[in-house]
Amino acid sequence: MYWLKCLANRRVIQWIPKPQLSKRQLLTNGGNLSFSKEGVDFSKPLVMSKYTRLEFEQKRWGLSGTELRNLLNSQGSDFDNLEAKHNQHYSVLQKVLHSLRSVGSDVTIVQRGQYTDELINNSSVIFTVGGDGTFLQAASKITCRDKPLIGVNSDPSKSLGILCLPSKFNEDPVRSLRRLVDGKFNWFFRKRIRLTIDHNGTIPCAISLSDEQMKFYNHLEDLRNSVISHRGREQKTVLPIRALNEVYVGEYVASGTSYFEMQVNDDPPNKHKSSGLLVSTGTGSQAWFSSHSKVSNDQIRKLLQVSSRYLKSNASTHSHEDSSAISNELTEEQLSEISGAYLREFVHMNPCSDKMLFSIKDPLHNQVFKRPLNLSDRPFREQGEADTLRIHSRLWDGCVIVDGNWAYGFDSGAWITLEILDEDSLRTITLE
Incomplete structure (x- = not known):
């Protein structure tokens, strides 16, 4: 891995190698x-x-x-x-x-x-x-x-x-x-996400979204018959499905706006409008979550140009043209390495980690639905790590999709809890 160090006062891009962990060190972590x-x-x-x-x-x-x-x-x-x-x-x-x-x-x-x-x-x-x-x-x-x-x-x-x-x-x-x-060989235990619903009544059955069935069922109709209901919160029911990669929560129709409340750990819940919520395990952090979090070469180049204008250390010694020259000196190969380093440093996580990664997809902020300005008393997190997530549905045709294979309907008013427990780990093997 590499860290990018921008020495603005000397106009130098310096690549500093980060100490590598061996495969055994990585797997034995935790x-x-x-x-x-x-x-x-x-x-x-x-x-x-x-x-x-x-x-x-x-x-x-x-x-x-x-x-x-x-x-x-x-x-x-x-x-x-x-x-x-x-x-x-x-x-x-x-x-x-x-x-x-x-x-x-x-x-x-x-x-x-x-x-x-x-x-x-x-x-x-x-x-x-x-x-x-x-x-x-x-x-x-x-x-x-x-x-x-x-x-x-x-x-x-x-x-x-x-x-x-x-x-x-x-x-x-x-x-x-x-x-x-x-x-x-070695046993290797990959952590997974458990889904628990607040429920009082019939436990819903997941519908399969596997490729061989996609053309033969009306999934939206089936989804409404496989609903996590808002009726009753007296019982906690663990769903009989575990997520090895990720859980998606949002509208079943991808073009719709997803509206829900989310509580991160013990923080107060906050309302979100977006394209949905993506929650990943360490295993899944190199799958869909990685693609979702990736920063393109063009974005990196533009961010370097814009951010340099706000660096006080540059204000007195460098012009806008000077900062643009720094970003323009980077080759496509270097920009790709920066993009990869960002994923390795801040996105990719050990498959054995007890933490979940979460990200609000395409969060909506405008003059009507505003992001809170004062975050000192009421944290407002749209991405990061979490031990527990509680989601309260405000969705029209909402769904909870596990590993892209299984879906539950998610009624407006229903609650679901996501967490990682050691007893849900998946037993796999690694070969030397």
């Missing part, structure tokens, strides 16, 4: 890496496979073979490429199944739509074969820290697979599994 002596229990593994894009298109249109090829090609899709990716995925899946059976496992295999609580509870370990999205969907239904989840990336060229095993696992999965059987 005591959430444990060194295994016993191997993974492979007696009853549950393997969840993703739907390939080809399978999705077949289901979507009810076509196959030449008819599907002609349709997809007419839309600009490459049928041959989809077919090749489909075959590649199933080749990796077969390797995983063969490897598990080679160590005496009684394997159960399902696709995402068949992944149930009963199967989860009856399994000794869960594997996903797909990418990070498949891993996230599997993780959301595991509600305790005792059930291991291991991801295999079936297409490293299309998915980063940050949550999955290294891609070299695919080269020799039998040998890699033997390492897991022999305990040659």
Whole structure:
């Protein structure tokens, strides 16, 4: 990592290297890496496979073979490429199944739509074969820290697979599994967000937003039948879904203005109008939250030009043209490094952190809906870290979306609490 140090009085941009943490130091921060002596229990593994894009298109249109090829090609899709990716995925899946059976496992295999609580509870370990999205969907239904989840990336060229095993696992999965059987790995516990509602009545059921269902349901209508209600606040109910990456709260229709109250920790609640609220874990801080928080090269250049006008140290010695020259001297590569350093310093967080990151998306401030001027007596935070968040809905067609996969309706007047508890950690592994 690098820090940018602007020495305005000498017109120097100096790059100072920040001390690096080793991977082991990073993972052991907070005591959430444990060194295994016993191997993974492979007696009853549950393997969840993703739907390939080809399978999705077949289901979507009810076509196959030449008819599907002609349709997809007419839309600009490459049928041959989809077919090749489909075959590649199933080749990796077969390797995983063969490897598990080679160590005496009684394997159960399902696709995402068949992944149930009963199967989860009856399994000794869960594997996903797909990418990070498949891993996230599997993780959301595991509600305790005792059930291991291991991801295999079936297409490293299309998915980063940050949550999955290294891609070299695919080269020799039998040998890699033997390492897991022999305990040659480390347990790694990723912190997750728990969602608790104030409720008095029927517990809502989340609706699935997974790709294979998007074209077959009226989600807005279904959302209204899966509502976190405002009626009654006598009971606290923990929803049976955990967020490994992030939680979004806002209007279901993205173009609508989201209106809600939010309480950060023990601060007084404040009203917000915006494009919604994004709350992230340490794991999710390098996903959507990172993209949301990113500062572009052009923004950095303009901010350097504008901010220099307000620096008292520059006022007497440097002109506006002088400060503009400083920003213009920076190359695109240097600006990209500054942008990356900002994310690493202030956004990216350890996956084992007990803190949540939150950010109000596109906050609205105008002459009618004003940001408070006096913040000494009543803090008004639109982004930062939090231990607990309490959100009070003032939404029309509000929703709470977990990891982009599961959605609950969020009635006006309803309350939800977000927090991270150690008992909700997800048990995964890291290989040396």
